Amino acid sequence: HPIYIMDILSSEMVKYASNNFLATKISFINEMANLCERVGADINEVRRGIGHDRRIGFSFLFPGVGYGGSCFPKDIRAMIAVGAARDFETSILQAVDDVNQRQKSVLFNKISRYFGGELQGKKIAVWGLAFKPQTDDIREASSLELIRRLLDHGARVHAHDPVAMENVKHQFGDSVTFHDHHYDTLDSADALAILTEWNAFRTPDFSYLKHKLAQPVVFDGRNLYDPARLAELGFYYSGIGIGRTSV
Template identity: 50%
Template sequence: MNITVVGTGYVGLVTGTCLAETGNDVLCIDINKEKIEQMKNGEVPIYEPHLDALFERNINAGRLNFSTELDQGLKHGEIIFLALPTPEDEDGSADLKYVLGVAEEIGRRLTDYKIIVDKSTVPVGTAQKVKDVISKHTKVEFDVVSNPEFLREGFAVDDFLKPERIIIGSSSDKATERMKKLYKPYVRSGNPIIIMDEKSAELTKYASNAFLATKITFMNEIANYCEKVGADVDQVRIGMGTDSRIGKRFLFPGIGYGGSCFPKDVKALHKSGKDLNYSFKILDAVIKINKEQKVILLPKILSHFKNNLEGKKIAIWGLSFKPETDDIREAPSLDIIQKLLDFKTKISVYDPEAMQNIQKKIGDKIDYAEDMYSALKDAEALIICTEWSIFRTPNFTKLKKLMKGDVIFDGRNLYDVNDVLNEGLKYISIGRQ
């Protein structure tokens, strides 16, 4: 099929590349000329494992192309994916100006039947809004479909090529059949393509992310309680996870969730409820608790240093909101760094992928180390914010020699408590003694 993807952010670029991988002819559209030229030259503008290989292969095969011209995209694609930003507005709602703005442009330019697919995460009722906006400007037949993405950063390529399920929200048999044909190569193992109405599809995405955020938050609450009563959250987690009704995933406690999805989607669903005079009380708690959890280590750090951090050098391992991505949106590291700067602390950081993004945001207020051990030189403490695999088995002897202090504050529970204590280090983690 001929496919157009409007928007080459994280979702759009993964979608376009993975659709090209199964033989579709894909044209990606973006208004950023510099970014389009970069991609035409074979440069992937985001970090996502395995994306670069697919990107290069499909460009070389002529199946993946790029343009700044929406007219060209409408002429090319029989299915038009809208993978546009829906940033959080000041009141917590999802800002639809980019989605509806492109919908208006499509309405003005439409000359033949197209399927318009909302790929972005959008509030319930957005498909109808897109349909209404397009209809104002054209009498040409078209359909609007909701097809939310379920891509985990760091695993997005695998998630797209081998999805657990595909959700298609459509009231058009014609559009539904074409969407099923498009996705058929991805579900050969039998995973379902689930057809539903557009509003249910839109809510499925929000409900999924809000539930996972709630599950993480609940475990963080349990971890905090473990510290009060002397229980071990790792043992509790294992005991809970063996129950098939609960499952093992998303039970790892830490310093809160971040990223481009969970924080924004939880707030957007919460605000959508408020707009209809419905109070999501559980989401009230999730939002509040997660904000507090991001800096849950700070009182422990202050206690260790007797409330005096001025001039102290602190090393930080991990800046991205999760491993295998360079995404720092809503990352707990940002909250911790700001709090430490408020106490006039000297900070040295290392992350395998996110350093450049942090530097753009924070500038020269902190030091950026060349590697994980360089960050430790003369540091009085180490804080771990992201569970990158390279941090899992450090050389503790080397660590002790480099550091001036002897304490690790682990926001991701990477190490066995006794193993670190046996190395002669102080070790403070989440939900464990």
């Protein structure tokens, strides 16, 4: 990689602009995913179509439940604040942040609609707590928003993450039941919600899932599974940006 020499302010802007652009790509594909659901399109096909355009590419074009962590949220808001301090409206960056905040509620809204708004006493299994795989970082993780809203509506949350459970325990304590293995969250659960794309979650034994769940219902916040296959297996499957939910 080349090394560029530039003034201090420009070098700082490079870092912020880079993260802001990547966050923009994430919010863009999430906005397109939500629109796909409303028009009956499949965001996976749309992503494949636009990603093969070399001007666009596939990186950071993964629909999901929003970005989190220590960099993207902070850097977007920092640039918004820098603009505001100089009487400059950063409309695109504000929209990126707004879309991301709304996206963190998408999975809860799907779950709530499925159960007709009646979540009291429902057991929801949650796979994935960290904002991304290979870390225990839960800063601004979408899982936190989902868990809070589920608990506020009287649901029972049983959760697993390979490395992030201790951090979530500090926030929710005994109000969430944590399990050492992801399959153990499923006993008589009314639905499974997937928040983080850990490799351990990518190829489950679907027959075992169906046996363990009280209802074969999956809300996939990372589009890990093939909707057609789950439909054949008798699951209700709802991903992100998939216009035709599998039933």
